[in-house]
Amino acid sequence: MEAQRVSVWWLDVSTVAETQWAALTARLRDDERARSQRFHFDHDRFSYVAAHVLGRGLLAAWTGIAANAWTFTADGFGKPEVAAPAWPRRLRLNLSHTRGLAAAVLTEDSDVGVDVEWLDRRPVEEELAPRFFAAAECAQLAAMAPQDRHHGFLALWTLKEAYVKAIGKGLAQPLDSFAFTLDPLGVSFDDDLADDPCHWLFRRLRPSPSHILALALRHPDPASVQIEARAMSVAELLTYP
Numbered sequence: 001m002e003a004q005r006v007s008v009w010w011l012d013v014s015t016v017a018e019t020q021w022a023a024l025t026a027r028l029r030d031d032e033r034a035r036s037q038r039f040h041f042d043h044d045r046f047s048y049v050a051a052h053v054l055g056r057g058l059l060a061a062w063t064g065i066a067a068n069a070w071t072f073t074a075d076g077f078g079k080p081e082v083a084a085p086a087w088p089r090r091l092r093l094n095l096s097h098t099r100g101l102a103a104a105v106l107t108e109d110s111d112v113g114v115d116v117e118w119l120d121r122r123p124v125e126e127e128l129a130p131r132f133f134a135a136a137e138c139a140q141l142a143a144m145a146p147q148d149r150h151h152g153f154l155a156l157w158t159l160k161e162a163y164v165k166a167i168g169k170g171l172a173q174p175l176d177s178f179a180f181t182l183d184p185l186g187v188s189f190d191d192d193l194a195d196d197p198c199h200w201l202f203r204r205l206r207p208s209p210s211h212i213l214a215l216a217l218r219h220p221d222p223a224s225v226q227i228e229a230r231a232m233s234v235a236e237l238l239t240y241p
């Protein structure tokens, strides 16, 4: 069987010079540019632009087709899917942006999701874990030293978001219908979900000292998957036509 290739790129927004934003924004299509202008905070706009340029750069690098040629459609749950130009296989792209970091993942055919979080954000575990997490995840957090719970929560959160983004349902999928363990990394699904942990590959990455990233990929043979994961610079991103 042909090896499944997956590319994950991220861009640390703090590495982008003030003068480079115009060149990055010029890579977007009109609807994206218009949306980028509606963000109230510069930091939200920067992460949004970075994520969308990364996604387009990945598509250009993968296919050789210009970055701004790509169009997307969104399904009923809002998941964007690559619409055109035509490509022999189904291109699967997913984006994530948080304060200071953007990430994009691209593969063919398989469901894939990515999520990034900023570690310096306000702690929300006490509020959100009891509301959204499975009982086993809440117990895992409770067993951690108090100073580890913030990172522990965000590690679980990014994995859960990467999974619900990969299956395309977003928060329409109840987050307590599946549970991750961090050490060792694993997942279990409620019967209603009718999913199989053996058909999933999950990865936790640390793209910057202040950020974490989780990746979820559905694949019949997770051990055979080849992941290329790396930081991008603006200079390199702008080399794609």
Ligand SMILES: CC(C)(COP(=O)(O)OP(=O)(O)OC[C@H]1O[C@@H](n2cnc3c(N)ncnc32)[C@H](O)[C@@H]1OP(=O)(O)O)[C@@H](O)C(=O)NCCC(=O)NCCS
Binding pocket: 048, 051, 077, 078, 079, 080, 094, 095, 096, 097, 098, 113, 114, 115, 116, 124, 157, 161, 164, 165, 166, 167, 168, 169, 170, 171
């Ligand atoms: C929309 C959602 C899928 C991801 O939201 P998020 O984690 O805030 O945002 P991310 O930056 O990781 O991902 C957003 C991107 O996912 C993609 N996306 C949107 N809906 C999607 C879906 N149903 N499935 C997969 N991907 C989706 C889009 O490309 C979107 O980027 P865009 O809006 O710039 O086009 C959803 O799960 C959600 O709203 N999550 C809640 C976020 C939250 O409460 N965070 C608090 C954290 S502690």
